[in-house]
Amino acid sequence: RDVLDWCRDERPDLPVGVMSGYAAESPGGRRGVPPDVHFLAKPFTPDQLVRTVRGLLTSADDGA
Secondary structure (H helix, E strand, O other): OHHHHHHHHHOOOOOOEEEEEEEOOOOOOOOOOOOOOEEEEEOOOHHHHHHHHHHHHHHHHOOO
């Protein structure tokens, strides 16, 4: 969460993705991650990872 906060402070225009440190069934999951942040929960497939990164890069190209 510290890195996320730093990124938002330093580069508010930078799209940021966050990967969970917990399995999807764990109660820790997305806790503390703002709803507008791209979140990838474990376990995930390589295809899900590619789609998430592609979405972040596309939103950066769009200026989002």
